[in-house]
Amino acid sequence: MIELIDFVKNYGRFRAVDCLNLQIPAGELFGFIGPNGAGKTTTIRFLATLIKASSGDGRVAGFSVSRQPLEVRHHIGYMPDQFGSYNGMRVGEFLDFFGQVYLLPRTVRRRRIEMLLETLDLKEKAKARVTALSRGMKQKLYLARTLIHDPPVLILDEPAAGLDPQARIELKHLLKSLRRQGKTILVSSHILSELADFCSWVGIIYRGRLLTCGPIEDVLRSIRVTRHIMVRFRDQGDGLGLARRIVGQRPDVNHLYEDEGGLSFDLQGDDAEAAELLRELIQSGVEVTSFTECDPTLEDVFLRLTQTSPPRTRGMLIASDLKKTTYVNEEP
Numbered sequence: 201m202i203e204l205i206d207f208v209k210n211y212g213r214f215r216a217v218d219c220l221n222l223q224i225p226a227g228e229l230f231g232f233i234g235p236n237g238a239g240k241t242t243t244i245r246f247l248a249t250l251i252k253a254s255s256g257d258g259r260v261a262g263f264s265v266s267r268q269p270l271e272v273r274h275h276i277g278y279m280p281d282q283f284g285s286y287n288g289m290r291v292g293e294f295l296d297f298f299g300q301v302y303l304l305p306r307t308v309r310r311r312r313i314e315m316l317l318e319t320l321d322l323k324e325k326a327k328a329r330v331t332a333l334s335r336g337m338k339q340k341l342y343l344a345r346t347l348i349h350d351p352p353v354l355i356l357d358e359p360a361a362g363l364d365p366q367a368r369i370e371l372k373h374l375l376k377s378l379r380r381q382g383k384t385i386l387v388s389s390h391i392l393s394e395l396a397d398f399c400s401w402v403g404i405i406y407r408g409r410l411l412t413c414g415p416i417e418d419v420l421r422s423i424r425v426t427r428h429i430m431v432r433f434r435d436q437g438d439g440l441g442l443a444r445r446i447v448g449q450r451p452d453v454n455h456l457y458e459d460e461g462g463l464s465f466d467l468q469g470d471d472a473e474a475a476e477l478l479r480e481l482i483q484s485g486v487e488v489t490s491f492t493e494c495d496p497t498l499e500d501v502f503l504r505l506t507q508t509s510p511p512r513t514r515g516m517l518i519a520s521d522l523k524k525t526t527y528v529n530e531e532p
């Protein structure tokens with residue numbers, strides 16, 4: 201439904217997006233994730249037919265983005281990351297204006313506008329000026345604008361930016377319900393946790409390159425070769441010290457750090473290795489109260505793929521007495 205084929209975008213000599221290939225099937229809610237400057241808006245603006253590719257192409261709803269931009273525009277609802285100013289325009293007029301842009305007949309426009317204002321809880325603001333809306337309300341109004349012509353594909357650039365927690369939850373519910381209605385949705389964010397619990401597919405972009413892409417379970421599973429383990433002990437003095445030595449000597453352990461009186465580390469291996477390590481700890485007399493494997497989060501995937509600091513480490517690096525990286529928390 202949404203596809204990118206060797207998409208490259210250069211700004212002068214700077215390559216903002218480097219040969220992106222992506223295929224999002226119809227009906228998916230796709231989270232396009234990456235830090236600031238990764239290339240999300242550039243890619244989205246290309247899909248929305250607002251900028252040209254330096255090379256490569258894209259397809260949306262079966263139409264070529266470069267060669268059939270008008271058809272693409274009719275099939276997408278695009279929400280930009282920044283809002284224009286529509287001085288003097290009222291909420292109802294604003295939506296009516298965009299309905300006219302899409303050549304909708306007056307009766308259809310009226311019905312759609314009423315339905316959208318109702319769904320997005322903006323009914324009582326129908327006569328308010330657009331400039332007099334709060335940020336969250338403007339966001340909703342822009343979402344209504346993307347839906348006015350009932351497009352099958354929605355492309356939303358950071359729609360949750362600036363929303364309070366309650367409004368974010370509402371947005372999630374709304375996007376899920378739009379997906380249930382059969383729409384294909386691309387939504388970008390630089391905040392992983394914002395998308396993790398409701399997207400069905402994710403793609404992670406970093407410095408213009410796609411690091412991984414696919415159904416969210418597959419992306420999370422793909423980093424499961426490394427398990428993140430947390431161990432707690434009854435005796436946080438000698439017991440912790442002994443455990444740290446035992447765990448730290450293992451060649452299959454990385455990123456060992458102390459975490460709230462316990463140990464956290466990455467273990468390369470399967471269930472047998474994890475069981476063997478637990479046995480070793482218990483046999484050496486350490487009183488283990490819990491030994492837990494944490495589910496990888498999107499943060500873990502992102503950090504692993506970009507090879508930065510280990511996950512869940514809020515702390516700073518200290519001298520390593522175990523010939524391994526040891527971290528301590530700065531915060532209590």
Ligand SMILES: Nc1ncnc2c1ncn2[C@@H]1O[C@H](COP(=O)(O)OP(=O)(O)OP(=O)(O)O)[C@@H](O)[C@H]1O
Nearest residue numbers: 211214216234235236237238239240241242243390
């Ligand atoms: N018009 C432009 N001219 C020159 N460079 C640009 C232009 N637009 C974007 N860039 C550069 O391209 C890179 C990607 O920018 P882009 O806006 O696509 O990132 P992003 O992933 O959307 O980031 P953010 O999370 O901050 O919105 C950045 O290095 C940016 O400085």
Ligand SMILES: [Mg+2]
Nearest residue numbers: 240241242281
């Ligand atoms: Mg952006």
